[in-house]
Amino acid sequence: MGAVIKETNKDKLFNVFNYIFLTLAAVVVLYPLLYIVSASISDPAAVNSGTMWLLPKGITFDGYKLIFENSDIWRGYLNTIFYTVLGTFINLAITIPAAYALSRRDLAGRNLFMGMFVLTMFFGGGLIPTYLVVKNLGLIDTIWAMLLPNAAAVYNIIIARVFFEVTIPKELEESATIDGATNFKMFFKVILPLSAPIIAVMALFYGVAHWNGYFNALIYLSDRNLYPLQLVLREILVLQEMSSQNINMSSSMAEVLHSKQQLASIIKYGVMIVSTLPIIIMYPFMQRHFVKGVMIGSLKG
Structure with missing residues (x-):
C-alpha cells in the first residue's frame, strides 16, 4: 500500500479557508432565490415593509x-x-x-x-x-x-x-x-x-x-x-x-x-x-x- 500523505497545518488552514469561502458564496447565491420563493407566498404588506427577509410571513397563495x-x-x-x-x-x-x-x-x-x-x-x-x-x-x-x-x-x-x-x-x-x-x-x-x-x-x-x-x-x-x-x-x-x-x-x-x-x-x-x-x-x-x-x-x- 502506498504511503499516506499527511496534511500539514498550512493545508488544514487552507481547507478551512476554502470551506468558509464556499459557505459564504453559497449563502450569497442562495439567499436571493430563497427570498423570492418566500416572498411569492408571503403577505405583500410584510414583503413591502421589509419584515419578511428570509422565511415566509402571512403565507398566502393568492x-x-x-x-x-x-x-x-x-x-x-x-x-x-x-x-x-x-x-x-x-x-x-x-x-x-x-x-x-x-x-x-x-x-x-x-x-x-x-x-x-x-x-x-x-x-x-x-x-x-x-x-x-x-x-x-x-x-x-x-x-x-x-x-x-x-x-x-x-x-x-x-x-x-x-x-x-x-x-x-x-x-x-x-x-x-x-x-x-x-x-x-x-x-x-x-x-x-x-x-x-x-x-x-x-x-x-x-x-x-x-x-x-x-x-x-x-x-x-x-x-x-x-x-x-x-x-x-x-x-x-x-x-x-x-x-x-x-x-x-x-x-x-x-x-x-x-x-x-x-x-x-x-x-x-x-x-x-x-x-x-x-x-x-x-x-x-x-x-x-x-x-x-x-x-x-x-x-x-
Missing part, C-alpha cells in the same frame, strides 16, 4: 392564483416557449453548419470569412440603423422580429468551430470522402452524430438567451398578443415602481393605480418563479453536455 387566472401572463408564457423553441432551432441551423464550414481547412477564403465574422463583434451599426433594417424588411410587430435579428452569435460560432477542429478527426473526414460521401452526406451522417455535446451547449446558450430576452420585444413589438413573458413581467415591475412614486393625479386615478399596484405586488415574485422554473428544471439534464462542450471549446482558439 399571487399564484392570480397568475393562473391572468391571460396576459399565460399568453406571454406560450409566446416565450414558441420564441425559445423556434428561435433556438434557427440559431442551431445557422451556427452549426457555419462553424463546421469554417473548421474545414479546404474551404477557400476561410480566413477572410472568419475575419468578416469577427469584425461584427467589435463594430456594429447601432440600435437605430438596426431598427431601420428590421422596419424596412417588414418585420415590425411580427414574430420574426424576435427571431431573425439575432439568428446567430459570432462567439458561439467560434466555440463550435473550435469544437469541430479539436474533436472531429480529419482522418474520419478523409475516410468518408474516400468512401464516396459528399460534403452534405458527411455533415449529416458523420459530423452531426458526433456533435451532441456542442449542440447541447449551443442549444442551452441560445435557449436561455431567448427565454430571458425582452429588449427586442420592447423595441420591435407593440402588439400585446406577441409579448413574451419577460416583457409582461417588466410591465408588472414598472407598474409597481410608478405607483410607489409621488405623481400628481386625480383621486380616482390614484385609487385605480393603487389597486393595480397591489395586484403587481402580489404576483411579481410568483411570476419570477414561474418564468425561471423551466430553465432550472432543464439545466441538470444538460449539465453533462454543457461542461464537456465548454471545456472542449476552450482548448484552442
Whole structure:
C-alpha cells in the first residue's frame, strides 16, 4: 500500500479557508432565490415593509392564483416557449453548419470569412440603423422580429468551430470522402452524430438567451398578443415602481393605480418563479453536455 500523505497545518488552514469561502458564496447565491420563493407566498404588506427577509410571513397563495387566472401572463408564457423553441432551432441551423464550414481547412477564403465574422463583434451599426433594417424588411410587430435579428452569435460560432477542429478527426473526414460521401452526406451522417455535446451547449446558450430576452420585444413589438413573458413581467415591475412614486393625479386615478399596484405586488415574485422554473428544471439534464462542450471549446482558439 502506498504511503499516506499527511496534511500539514498550512493545508488544514487552507481547507478551512476554502470551506468558509464556499459557505459564504453559497449563502450569497442562495439567499436571493430563497427570498423570492418566500416572498411569492408571503403577505405583500410584510414583503413591502421589509419584515419578511428570509422565511415566509402571512403565507398566502393568492399571487399564484392570480397568475393562473391572468391571460396576459399565460399568453406571454406560450409566446416565450414558441420564441425559445423556434428561435433556438434557427440559431442551431445557422451556427452549426457555419462553424463546421469554417473548421474545414479546404474551404477557400476561410480566413477572410472568419475575419468578416469577427469584425461584427467589435463594430456594429447601432440600435437605430438596426431598427431601420428590421422596419424596412417588414418585420415590425411580427414574430420574426424576435427571431431573425439575432439568428446567430459570432462567439458561439467560434466555440463550435473550435469544437469541430479539436474533436472531429480529419482522418474520419478523409475516410468518408474516400468512401464516396459528399460534403452534405458527411455533415449529416458523420459530423452531426458526433456533435451532441456542442449542440447541447449551443442549444442551452441560445435557449436561455431567448427565454430571458425582452429588449427586442420592447423595441420591435407593440402588439400585446406577441409579448413574451419577460416583457409582461417588466410591465408588472414598472407598474409597481410608478405607483410607489409621488405623481400628481386625480383621486380616482390614484385609487385605480393603487389597486393595480397591489395586484403587481402580489404576483411579481410568483411570476419570477414561474418564468425561471423551466430553465432550472432543464439545466441538470444538460449539465453533462454543457461542461464537456465548454471545456472542449476552450482548448484552442
